[in-house]
C-alpha cells in the first residue's frame with residue numbers, strides 16, 4: 001500500500017494485559033477514504049488494536065502499550081494532543097449500540113457541547129448528521145423522545161450520526177451489525193459505503209460476506225499478529241498464506 005495515502009497507521013505495536021501479550025509487533029496502515037475490514041478468529045486482538053487508536057486502553061490499569069500510532073503524520077499519543085481531541089478526530093461505533101439514556105437530540109448534542117461547538121450551530125449540525133446517517137426521516141418528529149426507545153438498527157444509525165456530527169477523520173467500527181437483523185444490517189452497510197466518500201473507515205467483522213460486500217481492503221489477524229493484508233478480492237480470492245485461506249474458507253474461527 002502506498003504510504004502517501006495512508007490516513008491511520010501503527011507500527012511496532014506490542015500490548016499486554018497483565019502478563020498476557022495480546023498484540024505482537026503489529027504494523028498496519030489504513031488508506032484514506034477507503035473501507036478496511038479487520039478480520040480474524042475470536043480473541044485474536046482485533047478490538048484491542050482498534051481501541052489503541054483512540055486511546056481507550058489508557059483507562060485500563062493493567063494494559064501496557066508499546067509502539068507508534070499515527071493519524072496522518074501526527075502521533076496520537078503525543079503529550080500535545082488530548083484523548084478528547086483524538087476521540088473527536090477518530091470516532092468509534094461499538095458492537096452494541098450504546099445511546100446515552102437521553103433524548104435523540106441530546107445524544108448528538110452532548111458531543112457537540114463537550115467539544116465547544118457554539119449553541120447556535122448545533123441544531124443544524126444535528127439535523128445534518130441524522131440525514132447523513134439515513135435516520136432523519138424516521139426521527140425528525142421525535143427528537144425529544146428517549147433514544148433507548150428506537151429499534152436496535154435505528155440506535156446504531158443514531159450512534160453513527162453521533163460520530164459523524166463531530167466531523168471525524170476516521171470512523172472505527174467494532175462489529176457494528178452483529179446485534180442486528182439482516183434488513184438493519186443491509187441499511188448500515190449501505191450507510192457505511194456512502195460514508196466512505198468523506199471518511200476513512202475501519203470495520204471489525206466476523207461476517208466474511210460483509211467484508212467482501214463493503215471493504216476495499218482486508219487485514220487478517222491471528223493470535224495478536226497481522227498475518228496478511230491486501231485488496232479484499234485478493235485476500236478472499238487468492239490469499240498468499242494457507243492460514244488466511246483456511247480462515248476465509250471457514251475452516252476455523
Ligand SMILES: Nc1ncnc2c1ncn2[C@@H]1O[C@H](COP(=O)(O)OP(=O)(O)OP(=O)(O)O)[C@@H](O)[C@H]1O
Pocket residue numbers: 017022040041042043044045046047048049060
Ligand atoms: N481489558 C482486558 N483485560 C484483560 N484481557 C483482555 C482485555 N480486553 C481483551 N482482553 C483479552 O485480549 C485478547 C484479545 O481480545 P480482543 O477483544 O481484542 O479480541 P477480538 O479479536 O476482538 O475478539 P472477538 O472477535 O471475540 O471480539 C483476548 O484474549 C481477551 O480475553
